[in-house]
Amino acid sequence: MEDQKLELVKKPTVNDIARVAGVSLATVDRVLNRRPGVRAVTVQKVQNAIDELGYIRDTAAANLARNRVYNFLFVLPDTDNEFVEALSTQIIEQSRDQFIERTRMTIKKVPPFDPQGIVEFLDAINSRDVDGVAVFGPETPSVRDAVKRVRDKGIPVVALVSDLPSSDRDHFVGVDNVSAGRTAAQLMGRFAHRGGKVLVLTGSRLARDHLERRQGFDLVVAEEFPHLEVVASVEGRDDPELIYNMMPEIFETYPDLVGIYSSAAGNAGLVQFLSESKVVKDLVIIAHELTPLSREALSRGTFDALISQDTGHIVRSAVRLLRATSDTVPFNKAQERIRIDIYLKENLPL
Amino acid sequence: MEDQKLELVKKPTVNDIARVAGVSLATVDRVLNRRPGVRAVTVQKVQNAIDELGYIRDTAAANLARNRVYNFLFVLPDTDNEFVEALSTQIIEQSRDQFIERTRMTIKKVPPFDPQGIVEFLDAINSRDVDGVAVFGPETPSVRDAVKRVRDKGIPVVALVSDLPSSDRDHFVGVDNVSAGRTAAQLMGRFAHRGGKVLVLTGSRLARDHLERRQGFDLVVAEEFPHLEVVASVEGRDDPELIYNMMPEIFETYPDLVGIYSSAAGNAGLVQFLSESKVVKDLVIIAHELTPLSREALSRGTFDALISQDTGHIVRSAVRLLRATSDTVPFNKAQERIRIDIYLKENLPL
DNA sequence: TTGAAAGCGCTACCAG
DNA sequence: CTGGTAGCGCTTTCAA
Numbered sequence: 001m002e003d004q005k006l007e008l009v010k011k012p013t014v015n016d017i018a019r020v021a022g023v024s025l026a027t028v029d030r031v032l033n034r035r036p037g038v039r040a041v042t043v044q045k046v047q048n049a050i051d052e053l054g055y056i057r058d059t060a061a062a063n064l065a066r067n068r069v070y071n072f073l074f075v076l077p078d079t080d081n082e083f084v085e086a087l088s089t090q091i092i093e094q095s096r097d098q099f100i101e102r103t104r105m106t107i108k109k110v111p112p113f114d115p116q117g118i119v120e121f122l123d124a125i126n127s128r129d130v131d132g133v134a135v136f137g138p139e140t141p142s143v144r145d146a147v148k149r150v151r152d153k154g155i156p157v158v159a160l161v162s163d164l165p166s167s168d169r170d171h172f173v174g175v176d177n178v179s180a181g182r183t184a185a186q187l188m189g190r191f192a193h194r195g196g197k198v199l200v201l202t203g204s205r206l207a208r209d210h211l212e213r214r215q216g217f218d219l220v221v222a223e224e225f226p227h228l229e230v231v232a233s234v235e236g237r238d239d240p241e242l243i244y245n246m247m248p249e250i251f252e253t254y255p256d257l258v259g260i261y262s263s264a265a266g267n268a269g270l271v272q273f274l275s276e277s278k279v280v281k282d283l284v285i286i287a288h289e290l291t292p293l294s295r296e297a298l299s300r301g302t303f304d305a306l307i308s309q310d311t312g313h314i315v316r317s318a319v320r321l322l323r324a325t326s327d328t329v330p331f332n333k334a335q336e337r338i339r340i341d342i343y344l345k346e347n348l349p350l
Numbered sequence: 351m352e353d354q355k356l357e358l359v360k361k362p363t364v365n366d367i368a369r370v371a372g373v374s375l376a377t378v379d380r381v382l383n384r385r386p387g388v389r390a391v392t393v394q395k396v397q398n399a400i401d402e403l404g405y406i407r408d409t410a411a412a413n414l415a416r417n418r419v420y421n422f423l424f425v426l427p428d429t430d431n432e433f434v435e436a437l438s439t440q441i442i443e444q445s446r447d448q449f450i451e452r453t454r455m456t457i458k459k460v461p462p463f464d465p466q467g468i469v470e471f472l473d474a475i476n477s478r479d480v481d482g483v484a485v486f487g488p489e490t491p492s493v494r495d496a497v498k499r500v501r502d503k504g505i506p507v508v509a510l511v512s513d514l515p516s517s518d519r520d521h522f523v524g525v526d527n528v529s530a531g532r533t534a535a536q537l538m539g540r541f542a543h544r545g546g547k548v549l550v551l552t553g554s555r556l557a558r559d560h561l562e563r564r565q566g567f568d569l570v571v572a573e574e575f576p577h578l579e580v581v582a583s584v585e586g587r588d589d590p591e592l593i594y595n596m597m598p599e600i601f602e603t604y605p606d607l608v609g610i611y612s613s614a615a616g617n618a619g620l621v622q623f624l625s626e627s628k629v630v631k632d633l634v635i636i637a638h639e640l641t642p643l644s645r646e647a648l649s650r651g652t653f654d655a656l657i658s659q660d661t662g663h664i665v666r667s668a669v670r671l672l673r674a675t676s677d678t679v680p681f682n683k684a685q686e687r688i689r690i691d692i693y694l695k696e697n698l699p700l
Numbered sequence: 701t702t703g704a705a706a707g708c709g710c711t712a713c714c715a716g
Numbered sequence: 717c718t719g720g721t722a723g724c725g726c727t728t729t730c731a732a
Contacts, residue, residue: 014727015726024704025704026727027701029726038702039701056450058726060411060413064410064411064726066708066727067707067708190541340697346532346570347530349689363709363710364709364710373718373719374718376720379710383711387717388717407710414708414709415711415723706728708726710724711723712721712723713723714720
């Protein structure tokens with residue numbers, strides 16, 4: 001009884017292991033860190049003690065002792081789109097807090113929609129000065145292979161926002177984009193009372209996240225909302241100006257549009273067109289990502305709902321995952337799940 | 351240049367302060383921890399060195415040295431409602447992780463809707479074995495005063511889920527319930543295509559969160575949805591059985607109901623009634639909190655949307671806030687903001 | 701193959 | 717009022 005209480009209150013340390021196993025601290029450490037130069041029998045003795053005592057390593061003390069510093073790299077597309085900007089801002093803002101926790105974050109911007117740029121950069125990474133990489137990029141064969149090569153150097157990699165499943169990345173930090181598209185469709189179907197055509201504004205064929213959203217959107221509209229018809233999607237390349245210029249023709253082709261699902265970036269062009277147009281109104285518009293612009297559009301009623309993902313959460317999660325992978329320690333799965341946020345004008349954060 | 355780089359890479363320690371200030375480690379520690387017995391001039395010297403170096407304390411090392419353990423208490427209503435159960439589960443599950451981080455969590459269940467029970471418990475708390483308290487309870491004058499007394503003992507207190515603003519609690523961990531009600535109303539207004547009466551099912555007049563939701567809901571319906579009329583709300587006391595039994599009479603009184611906003615707990619009674627009733631259908635139902643029951647109801651189409659708050663996040667946030675308050679260190683405001691989650695059947699987490 | 705001892709950044713105790 | 721020193725849990729030389 002007394003014993004049990006003590007074990008609950010005080011957790012075993014390396015000293016306890018050493019005592020129980022009858023070896024020195026140094027040997028315990030060697031076993032703990034899988035370092036060579038210990039006889040199999042000795043390893044076994046120590047391992048037994050560890051199991052028996054239910055030892056859990058104190059990571060904070062370990063990091064203190066080895067004066068460890070984590071160097072993480074964030075590879076982002078070099079566009080001026082608001083979502084990427086929000087991500088960058090988060091990384092920079094969190095740098096201060098993370099610095100205290102012994103982790104340094106660096107942002108590397110590579111040309112957007114350009115697999116080769118990412119590949120070259122990834123290949124130049126050295127395991128001596130980088131402890132982990134977070135990549136937000138397109139899932140092309142070359143990128144996939146480059147990611148594999150990074151991992152082969154022993155450097156953990158997480159995919160950010162847009163998954164790279166075929167690359168064998170350690171983790172994906174972002175939302176299920178098929179579900180995000182489905183969610184948008186459900187809102188569109190419920191909000192659009194009169195029937196008609198719906199347009200999907202997408203970004204690039206190379207971006208896996210955009211494709212998945214479109215796919216999810218189509219499925220739900222087809223299944224549940226026969227009063228709506230999704231027309232051929234338009235590729236806006238996340239470019240506000242391009243989008244702005246395309247809009248008149250779109251409305252000429254589909255004068256009876258009842259809704260737009262803006263599934264990528266470049267919303268500024270859409271908002272500008274809508275604010276200038278006198279004919280277009282009563283459209284249900286669902287867009288992605290909470291940014292200053294989209295927030296404003298939602299508040300004014302230009303947008304009806306936003307599908308979003310929390311950039312602060314994404315960055316924190318990437319760091320925690322990279323750290324856990326680097327230290328080969330477990331992580332809390334529920335905490336790392338990025339939610340598909342729905343914003344209406346009434347639940348906007350302060 | 352070289353210097354600057356070094357400062358960015360290596361942060362100053364107590365040893366640096368001691369050296370620069372020309373005093374011993376012990377004195378630096380005294381100043382750092384505001385302990386008495388140091389001459390004003392000496393304090394000043396040390397303070398100057400601290401400012402000059404831009405010193406930031408390494409909390410992990412400090413906690414290691416003092417072998418600090420945080421003892422936090424969670425005071426929850428002793429009901430079997432699913433939301434409180436989810437909170438308890440989170441606390442228990444997170445206990446394991448938190449244990450590693452030197453913090454112990456204890457749950458204390460007090461009779462629900464009974465301010466006196468909470469008061470007595472709070473008054474018995476001792477600052478020698480408790481380092482922080484998280485309270486989920488009604489905002490009555492007696493509770494408010496009891497919370498104040500706890501804080502007077504130097505113990506940090508956070509309000510959980512339902513705010514206790516008048517009590518001067520250190521922080522509130524939960525959503526803005528007026529906005530939550532507004533959000534529910536917006537969804538109700540958009541989803542309910544035909545006009546008619548809407549019922550609000552509430553919990554208790556004593557619960558601030560329930561009152562606020564109702565208030566927000568009424569405002570938005572009145573402002574934006576003239577086709578809907580909110581009828582006098584019904585108090586279900588979070589009791590499934592009571593709610594189940596009340597439903598027939600409600601539908602007799604309002605045969606033309608088009609929607610129900612279930613703003614509190616006890617959804618099991620509502621779901622059961624709906625599944626048994628042959629007459630009631632095509633109702634828009636918005637409920638609160640993602641639980642196994644509500645999740646199932648949403649998937650089946652019995653519920654149309656859920657307004658929720660992440661219990662995992664709430665518990666983690668409470669712990670971080672209690673710790674930060676206890677150590678008087680800053681915290682990340684954005685990270686601690688609990689979001690008003692909207693769930694449709696398409697964005698349900700795995 | 702193993703152990704002794706110093707040290708990471710910080711706190712606490714005991715002397716002076 | 718101030719300083720020296722041991723020690724928290726862990727890692728890392730350096731010797732043996």
